[in-house]
Amino acid sequence: MILIPKELLDEIIAHARREAPSEVCGWLAGEGNEVRRVYPVPNVAEDSEVRFRMDPEVQLSTMREIRDLGLKLTGTYHSHPRTSPVLSAWDRGLAAYPEAVHLIISLATREPEVRCYRIKEPFITVELALACQPT
């Protein structure tokens, strides 16, 4: 189970809507299973409408900032502007971070749909429950 304050989830959804039809991406940081902060990272993929690649420099400075704050990397988030919140073949490349949680925000439906996964191996994914805390 991953806990995320409603305020932060709203922030991620607003980010996704702002950049659509491009995908957005970023890091989630917190403690244990609780997300405390959200860090948008520019998507530098050439075909940013169907995949994402985090800007490597911003990614590094973000990781440093999270560490300096004494927080842990909870995982990543990214958006699917036109498709369901299911991991794509490309997303499974995130298996490089087996401990991380991967949140996907889909804008394919009128109400955004959010799902959360952990990727153990490229073809084994576990869907996690996501709880939104009122703020």
Ligand SMILES: [Zn+2]
């Ligand atoms: Zn994706």
